[in-house]
Amino acid sequence: MNRSLVILIGALALGAAIFAGSFFCARHTTMSCCEQPADDLNWLRLEFHLSDADMARIRELHEGYLPKCAELCAKIAAAKRELETIVGTGTNLTAEAQAKLDEIAGLRAQCQAQMLEHFVAVSRAMPPEQGRRYLAEMKKLTLGEHEQMEHSMSGETGHEHQH
Amino acid sequence: MNSQDQQLQSLLRTARTAPVLPPRFQQDVWRRIEDAEASAKADSWLDALASLVLRPRFALAAAAVMFLTGVFTGTLEGRQLAQREAQMNYLAAVAPHAIR
Numbered sequence: 001m002n003r004s005l006v007i008l009i010g011a012l013a014l015g016a017a018i019f020a021g022s023f024f025c026a027r028h029t030t031m032s033c034c035e036q037p038a039d040d041l042n043w044l045r046l047e048f049h050l051s052d053a054d055m056a057r058i059r060e061l062h063e064g065y066l067p068k069c070a071e072l073c074a075k076i077a078a079a080k081r082e083l084e085t086i087v088g089t090g091t092n093l094t095a096e097a098q099a100k101l102d103e104i105a106g107l108r109a110q111c112q113a114q115m116l117e118h119f120v121a122v123s124r125a126m127p128p129e130q131g132r133r134y135l136a137e138m139k140k141l142t143l144g145e146h147e148q149m150e151h152s153m154s155g156e157t158g159h160e161h162q163h
Numbered sequence: 164m165n166s167q168d169q170q171l172q173s174l175l176r177t178a179r180t181a182p183v184l185p186p187r188f189q190q191d192v193w194r195r196i197e198d199a200e201a202s203a204k205a206d207s208w209l210d211a212l213a214s215l216v217l218r219p220r221f222a223l224a225a226a227a228v229m230f231l232t233g234v235f236t237g238t239l240e241g242r243q244l245a246q247r248e249a250q251m252n253y254l255a256a257v258a259p260h261a262i263r
Contacts, residue, residue: 004213011216022233030241040256043249
């Protein structure tokens, strides 16, 4: 192979190695510097530039919300386990299984309503502009997944049914 | 030059056979010349670049640029990842996956 070509390929490889090494080191260092796993609310402070007073109000709301959320989640988990035992043995969807599904759906709806209420309360504890942004972001993150799934199932994402 | 020499020369001229050139001989010759020139140009371009790369000042500057670009993009990426992780932590606390 041509000597010049070998030199150029070697230089490119060395450059790529320097770039990759510095990239991964910097990424790792930044991630370990920025992460504070102990505090769930750290993201709010960083993303919405909240003051200590805002954070204190939000922390109070957050700590009040968590036990209620955990209680409903435990109920959902218990109902799901019961559903599994009901559905596990049979091959048909019995009335009992249907009732359990309705119960789970009701609990989920209750939990979602409580969650949205919490988001609204937190957004009110923030400065107005940040509160609006927070609420929009949380709706997108929590309700968006259902919307995406429903859109894809109903065929609204591009194709329409031929009648 | 005497008359015998002249006779000999004319005899030799008539005796010499003109070689039959292969078809498209001239075009092939020109093509070969062009190919040789093109190859020489490419080689010189690569050589120039290789000699530039081997210059210590250029090599050091290129390495510094690659290093700084890596640090800059890595820091940006790290910040974005850390922010995303913090967002996921918050989301996991307030909106468990079972209800999303």
